Amino acid sequence: MHINKDNFTYIANAVKLSFTDKDEKQITKELNKMLEYIDTMKELDTSNVKPLTHVLPQTNVFREDEVICYDTSGQLNSEIDKIKVLRD
Amino acid sequence: MINDITSMEALRLARKIKDKELSVIEVLRTQLNAVYEREPLYNSYITIMEDEAYRQAKFVQQRIDTGGLADSPLAGVLVAIKDNICTKSVRTTCASKMLEEFIPSYDATVIERLKEAGVILIGKVNLDEFAMGGTTTSSYFGATKNPWNVKHVPGGSSGGSASVVAAEEAYISLGSDTGGSIRQPASFCGVVGIKPTYGTVSRYGLIPFAPSLDQIGPIGRCVSDCVAMLEVISGHDPKDSTSIRKKNYSYREALVDDIKGMRIGIPKLYLDEGLDDDVHKKFTEVVKTYKGLGADVEFFDMNVLRYSPQAYFVISCAEATSSLSRFDGLKYGYGIEEYEGIQELYIKSRSEAFGDEVKRRIMLGAFTQSPGKYEDYYNKARKIRRLIYQAYEEAFEKYDVLLSPEQIKTAPPLNYKVNDPKEKHQSEMLNASVNLAGLPAVCLPCGQDRNGLPIGIQLIAKQFGEKNIIRAAYAFEQTRPYERPSILT
Numbered sequence: 001m002h003i004n005k006d007n008f009t010y011i012a013n014a015v016k017l018s019f020t021d022k023d024e025k026q027i028t029k030e031l032n033k034m035l036e037y038i039d040t041m042k043e044l045d046t047s048n049v050k051p052l053t054h055v056l057p058q059t060n061v062f063r064e065d066e067v068i069c070y071d072t073s074g075q076l077n078s079e080i081d082k083i084k085v086l087r088d
Numbered sequence: 089m090i091n092d093i094t095s096m097e098a099l100r101l102a103r104k105i106k107d108k109e110l111s112v113i114e115v116l117r118t119q120l121n122a123v124y125e126r127e128p129l130y131n132s133y134i135t136i137m138e139d140e141a142y143r144q145a146k147f148v149q150q151r152i153d154t155g156g157l158a159d160s161p162l163a164g165v166l167v168a169i170k171d172n173i174c175t176k177s178v179r180t181t182c183a184s185k186m187l188e189e190f191i192p193s194y195d196a197t198v199i200e201r202l203k204e205a206g207v208i209l210i211g212k213v214n215l216d217e218f219a220m221g222g223t224t225t226s227s228y229f230g231a232t233k234n235p236w237n238v239k240h241v242p243g244g245s246s247g248g249s250a251s252v253v254a255a256e257e258a259y260i261s262l263g264s265d266t267g268g269s270i271r272q273p274a275s276f277c278g279v280v281g282i283k284p285t286y287g288t289v290s291r292y293g294l295i296p297f298a299p300s301l302d303q304i305g306p307i308g309r310c311v312s313d314c315v316a317m318l319e320v321i322s323g324h325d326p327k328d329s330t331s332i333r334k335k336n337y338s339y340r341e342a343l344v345d346d347i348k349g350m351r352i353g354i355p356k357l358y359l360d361e362g363l364d365d366d367v368h369k370k371f372t373e374v375v376k377t378y379k380g381l382g383a384d385v386e387f388f389d390m391n392v393l394r395y396s397p398q399a400y401f402v403i404s405c406a407e408a409t410s411s412l413s414r415f416d417g418l419k420y421g422y423g424i425e426e427y428e429g430i431q432e433l434y435i436k437s438r439s440e441a442f443g444d445e446v447k448r449r450i451m452l453g454a455f456t457q458s459p460g461k462y463e464d465y466y467n468k469a470r471k472i473r474r475l476i477y478q479a480y481e482e483a484f485e486k487y488d489v490l491l492s493p494e495q496i497k498t499a500p501p502l503n504y505k506v507n508d509p510k511e512k513h514q515s516e517m518l519n520a521s522v523n524l525a526g527l528p529a530v531c532l533p534c535g536q537d538r539n540g541l542p543i544g545i546q547l548i549a550k551q552f553g554e555k556n557i558i559r560a561a562y563a564f565e566q567t568r569p570y571e572r573p574s575i576l577t
Contacts, residue, residue, distance in 0.1 A: 016434040037509035041398035051470030055526030
């Protein structure tokens with residue numbers, strides 16, 4: 001058993017989710033089934049293998065620190081009107 | 089009349105528009121009529137962009153009339169966009185209650201490119217919530233139906249993208265593929281889908297699921313249409329740090345009906361993993377066809393792929409946990425109105441707005457990275473990822489492309505639930521390893537099963553080997569006519 005009542009509460013709290021008792025039982029069951037399956041990857045010998053995070057080389061994207069004046073208030077106000085329409 | 093116009097291939101339509109045989113407005117009007125007629129049946133669109141599309145159509149017609157889009161082969165073509173790609177001033181929901189009212193203030197880079205190319209956005213299409221799933225049934229906006237049989241799923245997560253193309257409610261669409269989300273629905277709906285090499289298409293403005301795996305790609309009714317769209321959306325983007333600088337993003341020269349001497353490898357385990365009889369039969373025919381076209385086809389062992397779904401689940405869920413942490417009830421998206429303290433705001437907003445599948449994956453991702461579990465799960469998965477990457481590198485020393493069935497069976501019924509992780513395993517094994525290694529792949533139709541549901545094949549190439557899969561797909565496509573869902577004929 002990977003997930004039990006204790007670590008379920010710990011994880012749920014970490015990711016800011018709450019569940020009803022019924023959902024907690026159901027999700028615990030499903031996740032444990034899933035983890036049991038995932039555990040089959042342990043059969044594969046990965047000693048001396050370096051973890052791979054990205055398949056391509058990564059470089060950070062930096063931009064010049066320039067002041068740009070965005071006059072989007074008109075647009076943003078019209079978006080608020082659209083949201084009101086969605087709500088109606 | 090509707091069928092005459094809406095069933096056309098995108099490139100042919102664009103040619104007719106340029107030749108003044110059809111106007112953009114006329115095409116749009118006809119297409120929208122078809123959409124409104126068919127949508128009650130399929131539920132593929134979350135948002136139909138009627139007003140915006142008419143505005144774009146008028147503008148594009150002007151540009152065409154003044155010779156401004158002479159070099160744009162898709163000018164005037166109507167395209168549907170998966171609703172996890174940001175569109176300025178048009179809501180982008182990710183099929184979630186969380187983003188039901190989210191209206192982006194900017195366009196994704198792919199959208200900017202489409203607009204520049206004179207392509208018209210007709211609407212935003214359905215998906216599994218936050219692109220997590222393979223059925224398009226977990227959408228907050230209801231399930232999408234398969235145009236070949238409305239009692240079946242269209243696949244997912246880009247189910248709306250595949251369904252609108254098959255149902256002739258758009259000429260081409262954009263989807264996103266994290267572990268098969270373009271290819272699997274393309275297979276279930278009998279259309280063509282391309283998942284490009286990681287880094288080929290900018291992800292700027294794609295709401296992330298698992299950023300090291302996600303890639304945007306086209307779905308169309310033929311290989312040429314997808315290639316034309318791929319050329320529009322590919323290219324370096326300084327706004328995406330994972331975008332690759334390449335000199336050439338032209339793929340059309342690979343549309344050649346000649347694969348003599350092409351070396352095609354088939355990983356043996358793909359045929360051992362519970363293939364449905366009809367899929368097996370069709371796949372055997374495909375192999376014969378390729379041999380008949382002069383390709384050297386060979387079966388070989390690539391057993392490490394057996395572990396790709398496990399590694400995929402761990403990595404994708406871990407990344408999803410992080411990607412979705414931005415939805416906190418404050419910055420954007422759903423937030424509860426009344427709360428006591430910040431913790432309650434976070435917890436209640438997220439718990440009320442995320443669906444069950446999204447919550448499950450967030451929990452799994454958090455567990456595999458929790459104290460004491462990180463090495464056993466997350467790091468183990470990343471090590472397997474390297475082994476998979478290396479296995480593909482070795483395979484592509486011997487083969488130009490790899491061939492597999494796209495799915496082990498055809499589209500399941502709408503109410504079908506996959507409870508056994510092993511069943512998910514078989515399906516994911518065919519797809520997820522491609523994303524883990526960042527490779528390009530194409531799915532294209534090869535026939536139907538006994539119930540008339542489409543069957544697809546998948547071709548995979550080495551990184552930036554798009555031309556190989558395009559050539560192999562195009563040559564195969566020439567051997568059989570495109571088949572439409574019977575409901576449209």
